[in-house]
Amino acid sequence: MGLFLKIKKYVQGTYNVLLPLLILLFVFRPFKHSDVYPGIWKLLLTAALLFAIFDSHHKKMTKIAASILAFPALIFSWLILFYQTKEVEFGLAFFSSLFLLVCTASIIYDVVLRAKVTAETLRGVVCAYFLVAILFAYIFTVVEFFMPGTIAINNQPVITISEVHFFSQMLYFSFTTLLTIGFGDVVAMRDLGQTITVIEGIIGQFYIAILVARIVSVYSLHVDQEMIKRIEKDLKKGS
Template sequence: MLTYLVRYPSAALLFVQLLGILLYPFMENTPLGRAAFGAFGVVVLVLALRIVNRSPTLHPLAFLMAAAILGLTLAVELTAVPGLRLALVVIESMFYFYAAAGLIGYMMEDQRTTTDELFAVGATFTLLAWAFAYAYAACQLVAPGSFVANLQPDEPRSWMELLFLSVTVLSGVGLGDILPLRPVARALVMLEEIAGLMYIALVVSRVIGLTIRR
């Protein structure tokens, strides 16, 4: 299993992010869990950098954003400077969008489909879901009350709730019990709906077509 994940970086990234979906509910409510969440985020960051390194994108920009994320993560945990958390989630969102674009470029750069590129289809989906979840977190910090849910409607939405919203919107299965209320929040949701539709129509269909042709 480990050899397989090392051989196919996209499979490793997809596996770790799916594992995170199972572990995140246990990481949100305790200091130890939040520390584990930060460490897990570093693992995802390293794997995403490995993916970007294989893609036809500007690698120095990716490493610069990754370094900024690590520095801001430490600063947020050690200090209480206003605005640091907003800067962190904004840069995290930008990094995951950048990594997703790199993976799309990796899948589109030739006329053949490899096993790693098939895993890249799933990894790109999770990267986009993470990117929009961080965008929702930034929106919530700028405009409190942007998202409401049936449980504790007056409280800010947790990371797991925002990720749940992102995955349901990107996959096209619906919003569930979390709704955007502010105009900016609704705009972000609409953009993610369009991104999910275009990803299936343009990228996934091309990869499937090349696989059938092969």
């Protein structure tokens, strides 16, 4: 019982497990074309989606909404390995986008608007950053579904590549856009795709700026409060 409580405390709302899972999702993104490798990556994705719900500080209604959206997202995520149809691809991208939007917004609210300068907060900040990138990767996938030819890889349309390989490229494209270090090998060709790309770049820049300002202000407030307490304590001793 004691071990269970320790494990629960370690994973519940601390981002201890979610952060390494998100890092692994990108580092080992499914760029290989074997049948086994995408399945292993899907296991990581499944774990990341579940811990995005249970290893974060969500309100009750947010957790319920995320759980409802996670169910079809996970179903389509595994179904795509066996039935690579356009309908399954769209279902995966659509429900994953909604799920990530809910979870990411909730985590950003937790770590930025209610920020405290702790290791947990810093882990949550990084988790939110990774989730934003993954969210936009799915958004680009949805846009490509409705507007084929929106994304070009090495100046070639992406119609001929598999869903797994395409999403791997979208992860890469999304992270380089968020970090504003795009290399031009993956580009948005149409107006909507270009607009979304710019929006993601703006979010990446403002996220860092707002986050740093918020953490500095919270830290300064904490230092001021500690100083006031010490002064009051010294005054009481003097009197």
